[in-house]
Amino acid sequence: MLPTVPGECAINASSPPPAVQLTGITKRFPGVVANHDIDLTVDKGTVHAIVGENGAGKSTLMKTLYGMHKPEEGTIAIDGEQTVLGGPADAIARGIGMVHQHFMLADNLTVLENVTLGAEKLHGIGAAARARIKEISDAYGLGVRPDAMVEDLGVAERQRVEILKVLYRGARTLILDEPTAVLVPQEVDALFDNLRELKSEGLTVIFISHKLGEVLSVADDITVIRRGTTVASVKPGDVTRKQLAELMVGSELPTPETRESTVTDVPMLQVEGLTLAEKGDNAAVVLSEAYAGEGQPASASRENVPLGRLLLNDISFTIHKGEVLGIAGVEGNGQTELIDAIIGMRAPDAGTVALDGKDISSWPVRKRREAGLGYIPEDRHRHGLLLDSPLWENRILGHVTEKPNSKGFRLDISGARADTERIVEEYDVRTPGIDVNIGTLSGGNQQKLIVGREMSHHPKLLIAAHPTRGVDVGAQAQIWDQIREARREGMAVLLISADLDELIGLSDTLRVIYSGRLVADADPATITPEELGSAMTGAASGHLEATDGAQGAGEEEGQR
Numbered sequence: 001m002l003p004t005v006p007g008e009c010a011i012n013a014s015s016p017p018p019a020v021q022l023t024g025i026t027k028r029f030p031g032v033v034a035n036h037d038i039d040l041t042v043d044k045g046t047v048h049a050i051v052g053e054n055g056a057g058k059s060t061l062m063k064t065l066y067g068m069h070k071p072e073e074g075t076i077a078i079d080g081e082q083t084v085l086g087g088p089a090d091a092i093a094r095g096i097g098m099v100h101q102h103f104m105l106a107d108n109l110t111v112l113e114n115v116t117l118g119a120e121k122l123h124g125i126g127a128a129a130r131a132r133i134k135e136i137s138d139a140y141g142l143g144v145r146p147d148a149m150v151e152d153l154g155v156a157e158r159q160r161v162e163i164l165k166v167l168y169r170g171a172r173t174l175i176l177d178e179p180t181a182v183l184v185p186q187e188v189d190a191l192f193d194n195l196r197e198l199k200s201e202g203l204t205v206i207f208i209s210h211k212l213g214e215v216l217s218v219a220d221d222i223t224v225i226r227r228g229t230t231v232a233s234v235k236p237g238d239v240t241r242k243q244l245a246e247l248m249v250g251s252e253l254p255t256p257e258t259r260e261s262t263v264t265d266v267p268m269l270q271v272e273g274l275t276l277a278e279k280g281d282n283a284a285v286v287l288s289e290a291y292a293g294e295g296q297p298a299s300a301s302r303e304n305v306p307l308g309r310l311l312l313n314d315i316s317f318t319i320h321k322g323e324v325l326g327i328a329g330v331e332g333n334g335q336t337e338l339i340d341a342i343i344g345m346r347a348p349d350a351g352t353v354a355l356d357g358k359d360i361s362s363w364p365v366r367k368r369r370e371a372g373l374g375y376i377p378e379d380r381h382r383h384g385l386l387l388d389s390p391l392w393e394n395r396i397l398g399h400v401t402e403k404p405n406s407k408g409f410r411l412d413i414s415g416a417r418a419d420t421e422r423i424v425e426e427y428d429v430r431t432p433g434i435d436v437n438i439g440t441l442s443g444g445n446q447q448k449l450i451v452g453r454e455m456s457h458h459p460k461l462l463i464a465a466h467p468t469r470g471v472d473v474g475a476q477a478q479i480w481d482q483i484r485e486a487r488r489e490g491m492a493v494l495l496i497s498a499d500l501d502e503l504i505g506l507s508d509t510l511r512v513i514y515s516g517r518l519v520a521d522a523d524p525a526t527i528t529p530e531e532l533g534s535a536m537t538g539a540a541s542g543h544l545e546a547t548d549g550a551q552g553a554g555e556e557e558g559q560r
């Protein structure tokens with residue numbers, strides 16, 4: 001039984017009680033007051049956006065509502081009843097569901113198995129469960145297929161499974177943490193249709209987002225949190241995007257600089273014929289078949305590769321000094337493999353990589369890094385950070401042998417610490433200090449440290465994968481400025497991003513990757529996010545030129 005104190009909420013008898021009412025919530029962590037006296041009222045049947053800078057306290061507040069944190073002060077009322085949540089199970093029992101930013105589905109299970117896992121008591125795992133899944137899917141237009149394997153699903157469909165999973169458990173209020181961060185514009189529109197559908201059925205959605213344009217288009221109400229406290233509750237019709245951004249940061253934002261070309265004709269990165277086949281028991285067969293005939297990777301196509309598939313198919317491009325080359329693509333179309341091959345984490349089956357005129361194809365990762373390769377990884381938790389280590393140790397990560405982290409053959413701890421302080425200051429990393437574990441920082445602040453670290457080494461080539469994912473608008477503008485500044489000084493950048501505004505805004509040259517191939521070139525000065533989004537899903541677009549030899553590639557099925 002959940003402890004409740006009925007009647008303690010001020011409720012107007014004629015209108016339904018709010019779906020959620022948080023009053024005076026305070027939550028402290030060592031050295032940080034993450035939430036300070038926060039009030040939040042979310043009306044039933046509405047879409048409510050929570051916005052705020054990195055580290056403002058948004059996730060902490062949502063985790064409190066989901067029972068993951070116990071607030072030191074304040075009260076929680078759900079559907080008009082005050083309650084104390086002992087954990088997520090209590091929240092679920094009260095009709096609160098949360099879809100986390102990092103999906104939590106088991107790849108090797110079907111949708112039905114994923115949805116019923118841990119909820120077998122509701123409708124079993126057979127026909128009744130399948131019927132219920134279908135019923136929910138149809139009711140909200142989710143288009144979820146119960147028998148599909150999760151590993152075969154694209155990002156957007158996985159997200160719909162996560163939403164369905166939460167609804168299956170009886171959620172009437174859904175919390176979505178940055179739901180659009182990984183979606184292309186068309187998928188965002190589809191998600192918003194789903195949210196409107198939920199709303200029309202009387203459900204409530206609370207979502208955290210840094211994408212203010214989207215917030216303004218879909219939310220009924222917006223709550224702005226700054227430095228741990230609520231600073232404004234606004235209606236989308238009453239504010240512009242700029243005003244909303246300024247409410248978040250508490251000051252005026254700089255106007256973005258106009259496009260200016262710094263591209264030289266000096267090649268910095270030259271990638272030639274990179275080809276990589278999916279590895280597995282049949283890899284040898286795959287490769288021998290793929291290269292049969294002319295012996296050129298370019299001759300390989302999915303038609304003559306019966307087993308496995310080419311994750312990278314004859315990729316060639318050059319990035320010049322002072323150039324940002326953006327690669328657009330739906331996640332899972334070869335971007336990760338391309339980065340891995342350039343940085344040296346995965347050996348390609350064919351092709352070469354040259355940096356500043358030197359063939360580095362056979363070099364290990366460390367040598368490539370020392371030669372001037374900077375890397376902002378797509379999965380910061382797996383590749384970019386040691387979450388249980390302090391900030392200053394994370395400053396050293398990947399750059400052990402370089403200044404200011406080393407002196408001769410020895411680690412220079414005071415040099416690394418001093419430089420960490422500098423990065424914290426320069427990149428506005430919100431932290432109680434450089435000795436706290438980086439895992440305790442908010443996601444955006446972790447990202448700022450990575451960007452600061454990589455930029456400090458003045459890379460010749462920066463591989464930037466989603467460099468501002470999870471970063472607020474103010475910090476995003478700052479990171480873009482830093483990248484532009486370094487580019488002006490000759491840095492080359494390989495930019496991979498799911499944020500199409502970022503790709504279009506930062507890139508000098510844009511190419512589209514699909515099914516492991518570069519299939520189209522786009523002009524960032526004229527292309528729209530919608531056109532780019534279509535090209536990424538394999539559809540042709542008038543503003544795109546097919547990359548030589550890539551015609552027809554768009555007809556293949558996307559890999560995702």
Ligand SMILES: Nc1ncnc2c1ncn2[C@@H]1O[C@H](COP(=O)(O)OP(=O)(O)OP(=O)(O)O)[C@@H](O)[C@H]1O
Binds near residue numbers: 057472
């Ligand atoms: N488990 C924790 N231990 C210590 N400090 C924490 C913990 N979780 C959050 N914090 C701190 O609380 C503050 C608020 O973090 P929170 O993750 O809620 O911010 P956020 O608004 O969601 O940021 P972002 O937009 O970057 O995700 C930050 O200063 C963060 O470092």
